[in-house]
Amino acid sequence: MADATPATALELRSLIKKTGELELSLAKVSVPEPGPDQVLVKVEATPINPSDLGLLLGPADMSQAQVSGSGDGIVVKAKVSEAALPFLAARLDKSMPVGNEAAGTVVKAGSSEAAQALKGKLVSMVGGAMYTQYRLLNARDCQPLPAGTTAAEGASWFVNPLTALGMTETMKREGHKALIHTAAASNLGQMLNKICLKDGIGLVNIVRSAAQAKILKDIGAKHVVDSTSPKFMDELVQALVETGATIAFDAIGGGKLASQILTAMEIALNKTAKEYSRYGSSTHKQVYIYGSLAMGPVELTRNYGMAWGVGGWLLTPFLQKIGRPEQVRLRERVVNELKTTFASHYTRTISLAETLDPRNIAVYNKRATGEKYLINPNK
Numbered sequence: 001m002a003d004a005t006p007a008t009a010l011e012l013r014s015l016i017k018k019t020g021e022l023e024l025s026l027a028k029v030s031v032p033e034p035g036p037d038q039v040l041v042k043v044e045a046t047p048i049n050p051s052d053l054g055l056l057l058g059p060a061d062m063s064q065a066q067v068s069g070s071g072d073g074i075v076v077k078a079k080v081s082e083a084a085l086p087f088l089a090a091r092l093d094k095s096m097p098v099g100n101e102a103a104g105t106v107v108k109a110g111s112s113e114a115a116q117a118l119k120g121k122l123v124s125m126v127g128g129a130m131y132t133q134y135r136l137l138n139a140r141d142c143q144p145l146p147a148g149t150t151a152a153e154g155a156s157w158f159v160n161p162l163t164a165l166g167m168t169e170t171m172k173r174e175g176h177k178a179l180i181h182t183a184a185a186s187n188l189g190q191m192l193n194k195i196c197l198k199d200g201i202g203l204v205n206i207v208r209s210a211a212q213a214k215i216l217k218d219i220g221a222k223h224v225v226d227s228t229s230p231k232f233m234d235e236l237v238q239a240l241v242e243t244g245a246t247i248a249f250d251a252i253g254g255g256k257l258a259s260q261i262l263t264a265m266e267i268a269l270n271k272t273a274k275e276y277s278r279y280g281s282s283t284h285k286q287v288y289i290y291g292s293l294a295m296g297p298v299e300l301t302r303n304y305g306m307a308w309g310v311g312g313w314l315l316t317p318f319l320q321k322i323g324r325p326e327q328v329r330l331r332e333r334v335v336n337e338l339k340t341t342f343a344s345h346y347t348r349t350i351s352l353a354e355t356l357d358p359r360n361i362a363v364y365n366k367r368a369t370g371e372k373y374l375i376n377p378n379k
Contacts, residue, residue: 005031005040005107009133010072010377012352013095014056016080016088022060024076024356027095032136036110039118039139044151046102046130047344048355048364048373049159050251050291056098059084062365065358074356099130099375103145103154107134114139122149124157124335131352133377143335152374156344159315160188161334163290164195164342166318167249169330171201174286178202180240180248180261183293184224185212185369187344188251193221194341202243204236206257212369227257233264240268246283249313251291258287258310259300266304280305288313293367347371351379 008028015023034040048056060078068075085092102125109119123142129135145154171179181192184205196203197220204223207213213224223239225232239245246269248261262285269281285308289298298310319327334342347363347370354360355375364373 005042005134007031010352011129011133012056012098012131012355014058014098015095016058016060016092018085018092020080020082020085022058022076022078022080024056026072026074026352026356029132031134034108034110034115034136037112037115037139038110038136039106039115039123039142040108041102041104041123041125041135041137041142042107043102043104043130043132043135043377045104045155045349046099046375046377047156047159047346048375049100049156050293050367051159052098052100053365053367054292055096057361057365058088062358062361065361067356067358071353074353076356076358076361097129097132099132100128101126101156101158102130102135103151103157104135105151106142110139112139118142118144121145122151122154124154126158131355131375131377133352143331146335146338149338151376152346152349153338153343155374156187157334157338157342160191160344161342162319162330163315164188164192165330165333166313166315167192168195168199168201169322169326170288170313170318171247174247176245176247176286178204178243178245178247180204180206180245181251182206182227182248182257182261183208183251183291183369184221185215186251187372189369190216190219191342193219197221198341202245204239204243204245206236206261208369215370227260233260236260236264237267237271240264241271244268246285248287250287250289252294253289253292254294254296254298256299256301258289258298261287262304262308262310263301266308277305280307282307284308286311290314345370345372346374349374349376349379351375352377354379 010026011029013027065078106118109115122145225235265285287310290313
């Protein structure tokens, strides 16, 4: 079958200028030919993850965004505060492609055996610049999807599934026996619950509403606490006593929640302590912040002894740390459980042009639990 690929295609670009302006547009780019170990993929589904929004929108004030043009010629502009510009120095005046992961069909392949083996197949892929109609990448960065899988089902195979697995792997490697997760009713949170239930790992879920609690309880979650409840701290402590969780992964970021978690860990540990220490429990308590649903400062009230830590956690450094063989093991598990443990759900599928519609930006930029958008660049 002949390859009916166009000479040019659309690619979503994000540009922050030195003058303090964000510009979003659709660039017309040349469709490249694959090298020996490369493949060209027609992108059919790519999710908008919270991790994509930092590059897509940056710190721009989207509430005052201005729109010009329409269709493929749409351009969105928004102000970026002068105070934020020093932190963006490396990307200023550079038009940057966006999108961490995607799924699509391999329409052209290089001459190597690995590349030829993927031709015509539906694959998931990772490597950035996925908000585009055609993506060129190395064959090793593609994961063939099982027969009967759709592009939408395979689009979110990397970020959320491997982040969830990375949390349980980090827990084990750092000597903990159970964990805590915040904003826990998200797609990622539901995956983490299914992993922990299947693997026999204790998990304490922190949510922000009764509706979110119900989502998790309906899939079998054992420990769910609502941070808006007046009994939140008491219920959190009890869940920690029952599970022994001493490591947390926090998607919220700003505010008091990290400190509340550390405090509850300390109280739970002291409930079973055999000896008193004025320095607090000697068991290390760790909170890893991996998201920024709340953009304010992290507020810590130190009343949990001296054996504690708060730091950042990201998937990419974790994968680099564990090495290629362990990465392959985790990836194979994701593919084998793509329609069960690692199933994703989307609110709406939109085109590249619709991605720049301010009405859609207002929805996906809220980063609300249960509201996840999927882009079909060839829609």
